[in-house]
Amino acid sequence: MSLLEIKNCTIRYQNGEPAVSNVSFNVEKGEIVSLVGESGSGKTTLIRAILGILPSGGKVTEGQIILDGTDILKLNDRQMEAVRGNNISMIFQDVGASMDPVKQVKSQYMESILVHERIPRDTCIERAVSMLKRMHLTDTERVMNAYPFELSGGMKQRVGIAMGMTAQPKLLLADEPTSALDVTIQAQVVHEIRELRDKYGATIILVTHNMGVASYLSDKIGVMQKSRMVEFGSRDEIIFHPKEQYTRDLMDAVPKIGGKRFAR
Amino acid sequence: MPDKNVLLMVKNVSKEFPVKKNKLYAVSDVSFSVSRGETLGLVGESGCGKSTLAKMIAGSLPVSTGSITLDGVDYTGLSAREFRKFRRNIQMVFQDPLSSFSPRMRIGTYLCEPRINYDHISRQEAMEEAGVLLEKVGLPVEFLNRYPHELSGGQLQRVAIARAIAINPKLLICDEATGALDVSIQNVIAKLLVDLVEEKNIGCIFIGHDLALVRSVTQHIAIMYLGRIVEYLDSETLEEKCMHPYTRALLEAIFDVYCDQNEDIKLLTGEPPSPLVVHKGCPFAQRCERCRNECLENRPELAEAGPNHLVACFNPL
Amino acid sequence: MKIKTMSRYRKMVWIRFWIALGFAVLFVVFALFSNHLAPYDPLETHYDHMLEAPSGMFFFGTDQLGRDIFSRILYGGRTSLLIAFLVTAIVAVIGILIGTTAGFLGGVFDAVLMRICDVLLAFPGSIFTIAMVSFIGTGIPNLILAMSITSWTGFARISRSLVLSIKNNVFIEQARMGGASNWKILTVYIIPNVMPSLLVNIFQNIGSKLLTISGLSLLGLGSPPPTPEWGFMLSEGKNFMYQSPWMLGFPGLVILINVVVFNLLSDSIQELMNPKQNNW
DSSP, X not given: OOSEEEEEEEEEETTSSEEEEEEEEEEOTTOEEEEEXXXXXXXXXXXXXXXXXXXXXXXXXXXXXXXXXXXXXXXXXXXXXXXXXXXXXXXOSOGGXXXXXXXXXXXXXXXXXXXXXXXXXXXXXXXXXXXXXXTTOOOHHHHHHOOGGGSOHHHXXXXXXXXXXXXXXXEEEEESTTTTSOHHHHHHHHHHHHHHHHHHOOOEEEEESOHHHHHHHOSEEEEEETTEEEEEEEHHHHHHSXXXXXXXXXXXXXXXXXXXXXXX | OOOTTEEEEEEEEEEEEEETTEEEEEEEEEEEEEETTOEEEEEOOTTSSHHHHHHHHHTSSOOSEEEEEETTEXXXXXXXXXXXXXXXGEEEEOSOTGGGXXXXXXXXXXXXXXXXXXXXXXXXXXHHHHHHHHHHTTOOGGGGGOOGGGSOHHHHHHHHHHHHHTTOOSEXXXXXXXXXXXXXXXXXXXXXXXXXXXXXXXXEEEEESOHHHHHHHOSEEEEEETTEEEEEEEXXXXXXXXXXXXXXXXXXXXXXXXXXXXXXXXXOOSOOOOTTSOOSSOTTGGGXXXXXXXXXXXXXXXXXXXXXXXXXXXXXX | OOOOOOOHHHHHHHHHHHXXXXXXXXXXXXXXXXXXXXXXXXXXXXXGGTTOOOOSSSTTOBOTTOOBHHHHHHHHHHHHHHHHHHHXXXXXXXXXXXXXXXXXXXXXXXXXXXXXXXXXXXSOHHHHHHHHHHHHOOSHHHHHHHHHHHHHHHHHHHHHHHHHHHHTSHHHHHHHHTTOOHHHIIIIIIHHHHHHHHHHHHHHHHHHHHHHHHHHHHTTOSSOTTXXXXXXXXXXXXXXXXXXXXXXXXHHHHHHHHHHHHHHHHHHHHHHHOGXXXXX
């Protein structure tokens, strides 16, 4: 059985044109699946629906989202809350912006753990520190006592991933986790995400517009265009043998070192 | 970089900002030139000083030391009044299309503004020209009556470019002008820019962080690190000829679409050091795997490494 | 124009806006044409109809001198609304001019102006107004003067902070590159963008000024006695509160409705002008 099955999902905002129409795909345990496409293609809407945090007015009007055998669309708010805490986590594009600017990382981190579990303070900190170490944030003391503005973008992003992974969710959703970062820092974060899967067996859905990152990380890739999933397949199929013209165009458009130049 | 056709000369330009009791060295001793019809790429990570440098060249920010000359005129010392007249020679296109537009100003008015302000032509005349300009950047004339939020990011960026070239500037600066756009739109804008620079024979500085994209629209690239240019070279042969370890690291950090998944990423450890501290040695030394004792003691100066190629490194690749 | 479905909530806001605007216009029309609409002269005394309850003859009853309360309220609107509008206009123009210039230019000019504002804001507004009026004397011009002096600071503060929030926008930088002078940047690029928020404040101010005027008149510091004025009518009515509650009730109700209408108007303007909800 797949860990996540999305079946004929259609999502609309205020009964307008669908933002996601009739999308289906499966995610197996321990896989990294990337959703790629241009802005407005519906990829972010889709993963927000999985976490049940669609902006107001947004609704899954048709289809099913089945996580580990349960259709999460049928859950009530309280049950969904529990799913969010224990089974699914999300990392946002700009973790810094989703952090409280006047609280130390330590207290925010603990809060995020204590919401779901009643455990002693010390255990809490232990867990946080070991997660931060896994993310290669070696100076854990400084990181834990820092305010968000004292950390660089790359460090905040890693703290965000660490926080998301602490509850050992079955599924990690990442919405453009490297897009706000510089290229060298992006490479570091991509490396951490890869390690999460290789070493700790995490299942990850990655939304990105960076085709290179998707190609490096993914086992499967879904290409979205104007609310539809135009192509879904294994990484090699999509990258090396795309069936759809749109996928081919998308790959061609990515600037490449040694690729074509406009300037003469 | 000797060239008879030189348009812009930047000589030993530095910028310091006072921060409490300290000084922040945003740009240190930068020199380069841009010829007519040439596009120079400025590449570096956030905080490397590329945007500060752009602002100084555009005249929005005074230089701390050094001189900038355009067509033989050093404009760093001009009075506010003189500079207002001079300003038309340098125009800029910014990263975020929506924030470069006043939300309550129609596209037509926006396009007319520079011509009316600098050349005092009538509104009607300016509006006719604006229509022509829109067609030049591939947009329908009807857009004159639209508001910014009714256009897409790519369309807005075209309008911004149209406005910049309306008064025939000598130099165009694009600060991450395609950074916020989707890849397919990015290419369209890049091509439009290249064509305009060629057709109008103006100089262009293209600032970006995506080395692959910058390479595709420029003739030369200057790589900046912590306020300094560490390498200057031809775009076309960037990959084969680059000698600075940082340039190499930037190249390796790009994920190629057709990459091999099993190959490990070559990671550059750490992050750029704080610009508040003055470094005795090479600013890149702490992150460099080719670092030697010399690198920690002395700062390498930009030196000729071949035709059109300068590099600041004691132990280049 | 693109046609999209308007959300139900937005429709409600529009309805609220039109109702509030309708009432506001109605009150202004009543005040302007009170001489045609009022059944009696507001100063005319009917000694045979003193303290009479509302009836077909006197809609809102009469006061202790037998004057028609309905007519007095209509005429009173002239005084109250005139003062409120005038004060708001004066205060808005002065405050916005000073505030935007201070925010835009910055430096010494800004510092000096804002310290003056601070000093004025340090006094409680209404008490300062009362002190001013008792110092320079009652009468409508003095009332307007006193209220203007004490309340332009609010507009100056708000417009200054609005300007500061958009001054460093990229489009201002681009306007400079397009050769726009300081004056042009202020009038063409900045003011149109801060105006919507200020408009909200302007309407809110009308409501609060109506209250201040009534309060001052109640204390006998407003318009001089024979002139009909809502607050003054309240002050007269309070002596006959138990015998003839209509003397107090109707002017009070009218003040209440007016204040609510102008506040509603400013509220709905604020919501309608919010660009983030621009989805109609």
